Amino acid sequence: MFAFLPIGLDDMKVGRWPVVSIALAIGCLLVFLATDQESATALEWALDPSQGAMQVGWIAYMFLHADWMHLLGNLLFLYVAAPYVEDAWGVGRFVLLYFVGGIMAGLGQVFLDPSSTIPVIGASGAIAACMGAFCVQFPRRKVRVFWFFLRFAGTFFVPVWLWGGFWFSRELFYLLVFPDSGGVAFGAHLGGFAFGAVMAVAVIKLQGDPFELRYGRPPPAPPAPAPVPPSSPPIPAAIPVLGSTVSATTRPPRAEVRTQPQPETLPSAPRPFPTKPRLPGER
Numbered sequence: 034m035f036a037f038l039p040i041g042l043d044d045m046k047v048g049r050w051p052v053v054s055i056a057l058a059i060g061c062l063l064v065f066l067a068t069d070q071e072s073a074t075a076l077e078w079a080l081d082p083s084q085g086a087m088q089v090g091w092i093a094y095m096f097l098h099a100d101w102m103h104l105l106g107n108l109l110f111l112y113v114a115a116p117y118v119e120d121a122w123g124v125g126r127f128v129l130l131y132f133v134g135g136i137m138a139g140l141g142q143v144f145l146d147p148s149s150t151i152p153v154i155g156a157s158g159a160i161a162a163c164m165g166a167f168c169v170q171f172p173r174r175k176v177r178v179f180w181f182f183l184r185f186a187g188t189f190f191v192p193v194w195l196w197g198g199f200w201f202s203r204e205l206f207y208l209l210v211f212p213d214s215g216g217v218a219f220g221a222h223l224g225g226f227a228f229g230a231v232m233a234v235a236v237i238k239l240q241g242d243p244f245e246l247r248y249g250r251p252p253p254a255p256p257a258p259a260p261v262p263p264s265s266p267p268i269p270a271a272i273p274v275l276g277s278t279v280s281a282t283t284r285p286p287r288a289e290v291r292t293q294p295q296p297e298t299l300p301s302a303p304r305p306f307p308t309k310p311r312l313p314g315e316r
Contacts, residue, residue, distance in 0.1 A: 138224045164226055166232060167197070178191055
């Protein structure tokens with residue numbers, strides 16, 4: 034068996050508690066525990082493409098899941114992308130992204146087969162909208178991906194834009210080649226992701242200030258201090274000499290040097306020997 038699973042980001046942190054993302058995760062869990070997914074009552078709240086626009090399933094289907102694997106898989110992708118978009122955009126924009134993205138995801142699935150009676154359930158369409166916004170908002174961040182193959186496993190990092198682009202391309206490939214594979218709503222995934230990406234472009238353009246500069250990327254290092262220039266040469270002073278000026282350079286006073294007295298040395302010329310006194314009568 035071989036699989037790739039996103040388990041987090043590099044070192045990116047949120048600046049505030051993602052209360053909406055946490056509330057959505059808890060809501061999906063409580064609805065899953067409170068309903069029997071195989072009963073007819075639960076399926077009445079699902080999105081039925083053949084019922085048209087007048088149905089509660091456009092919102093309710095986002096909180097219904099088929100089994101534990103379906104629920105946990107969606108919550109994993111919600112954990113990777115949603116808190117950071119909520120932190121960067123704020124509560125209002127994020128709520129609009131999630132629920133309108135979920136509706137647009139449902140429209141993407143209905144567009145493929147408007148007469149289908151197969152119910153559509155799951156939060157994957159709304160979460161795909163969060164992924165699309167996340168990939169446009171923070172393309173240079175890195176996602177930690179866990180992989181395993183038989184008995185081997187490990188992790189590696191990939192840029193967010195590459196991770197999201199690979200996921201979108203895979204969903205599009207499965208839609209074109211295996212449209213009925215496993216009952217997965219590929220149209221909902223593609224529609225939600227496309228809506229989230231477009232909304233992220235609009236938010237960045239309207240804001241006029243890419244949020245990534247403040248939330249998605251570490252602040253730039255402070256500039257290095259400018260080198261101190263060497264001391265300037267002495268300024269020449271003009272000294273008047275006979276009605277003209279001569280440029281001279283002022284020099285610092287010379288330090289006084291004191292020499293130690295040297296011991297007395299022999300004179301350069303020899304002294305004459307004293308003459309012998311003469312005795313009386315000598316010549």
